[in-house]
Amino acid sequence: MSESVGIHRIGIVYFSGTGGTEAAAHSFAEQAQAKGLAVELEELGRKAGATGRKTLSETPAGWDCLLLLFPVYATDAPAPVYEWIRSWSPVAGQRIAVFSVSGGGEVWPNTGCRAECCRQLEEKGLRVIYEAMLCMPCNWLMPTHDHVAMHLLAALPRKTELILGRILSGSIRRTAHRKGFLVRQLAKYEQSGSRxxxxxxxxxxxxxxxxxxxxxxxxxxxxxxxxxxxxxxxxxxxxxxxxxxxxxxxxSNNIMVLKQGFSLSGLQRRMKDTPLLPVEECCKGVLWSGVKTYLTDRDRL
Ligand SMILES: Cc1cc2nc3c(=O)[nH]c(=O)nc-3n(C[C@H](O)[C@H](O)[C@H](O)COP(=O)(O)O)c2cc1C
CATH class of the missing domain: 3.30.70.20 (Alpha-Beta Plaits)
Structure with a gap:
């Protein structure tokens, strides 16, 4: 499906804990600037107005299309994302593309939070024109193999360029996932547990x-x-x-926290000059099937 576009100004709104989603947001910004678009980035969760500039939320009409990015927290999106959706006063029919970022890829239940965000955005009168999952190294429970993590960082600009090209040429992409009862219950439990x-x-x-x-x-x-x-x-x-x-x-003794820590810049330093194993050799097992598909299918979004 596609529609005629006319997108010249893009607003990018994102939440990031440990830098994966931030890298994805910046990658979109670089691709958009390279195409001659005006771009503004806004990180959620930082004190509003700290930079002295107007936030995107204060200039809703300034953007032909918004991109919203957030990490997948099991079955949910981080609370500042929902707060932003609630507080945003969109221009009716304003276009938005929604990207969840996960360590495991487009597999259940990772898709649930994006479905919920899209539902809430539509309720606010926004028009969701594109949605997809981006994969970045996993920062909880199970670390991503260093070679796979490096493949993910290398794939990022290819994916963002491809996606942006599709948005600018009017492609519409919606996925059929729904949050469902089980995912909603788990999300409630998780939110109260994480506080x-x-x-x-x-x-x-x-x-x-x-x-x-x-x-x-x-x-x-x-x-x-x-x-x-x-x-x-x-x-x-x-x-x-x-x-x-x-x-x-x-x-922390919590098994969710990676004992070895998590740092994208540290990863890049220790893997510098290391020739990467092919994806098929380092991305194995059913738990990593979503990541493998993301990396091996170049058109996969
Ligand atoms: C509390 C928490 C829960 C997470 N749950 C999932 C999950 O269910 N599935 C998954 O694939 N990744 C999960 N992740 C991994 C993140 O989605 C992934 O590492 C993401 O890139 C982190 O983005 P950030 O670096 O911008 O914070 C979780 C991370 C955290 C901190």
Whole structure:
């Protein structure tokens, strides 16, 4: 399906915990700029107006098309995404493309949160013209094999260029997934479970009181007290504080947290100059089938 377009100005709204979705948002921005489009990026969860510029939300009519990107948190999208949808005052019929970003690809139940966001956006009067899953290295539970992770980073500009080209040529892409009863129940349980996650973090003696965790926290859930971070009950479980701590002072026994940490720049440093194994050799097993399909099918979105 396709429609005539006329897209010259793109607004990109994203939430990112550990940088995967941010990289995808920036990749879209670079592709759009290369095509001569005007582009504005807005990160959700940062204090509004901190940059002194008007946010995208304050200039809804300024954009011919919006791109919304967020990481998949099991069956749900991060809370700031829903807050943004609720607060957005769209111009009627405004076009939006929605991208979920996951470690496992377009497999159940990863698709549930995108379906829910699209439903809520449509309820607000936006027109969802395109939706897709992007894959980035997994930051929870099961780390992505380093070679696979590097393949994913290499695939990103190809995917964003392909998708943007399709949007600009008027392609419409909707997927049939629905959130469903089970996914909705799991999402409710997860949201309430994640809020108190940070309270169970242990701050060890390595903490030097630099307050980076407090500055970075997207919900302002961390405040410094006597030079140590203290946590409240608005945690998103995005792991930004845990993985970005420069001295790795925030410890957790939760099996969801990767013991070896997570850093895209660290990955790129340690894999620099390492010849990559072919995808078929390093991406094995049913749990990684969505990632394998994403990487081996160049047209797969
Ligand atoms: C709390 C949490 C839950 C997650 N759940 C899933 C999941 O169910 N399926 C999946 O494929 N990836 C899951 N992930 C992995 C992220 O979707 C993936 O690593 C994403 O690229 C992270 O984006 P970010 O770096 O922008 O935060 C989860 C990550 C977190 C932190």
């Amino acid at each position: 108190g996650f940070a309270r169970k973090l242990h701050v060890d003696e390595a903490c030097n009181g630099c307050a980076r965790c407090a500055r970075d926290c997207p919900t302002g859930n961390i405040r410094m007290h006597n030079g140590r971070p203290e946590f409240a009950d608005e945690c998103l479980m995005c792991f930004k504080c845990v993985y970005n701590c420069p001295v790795r002072a925030l410890q």
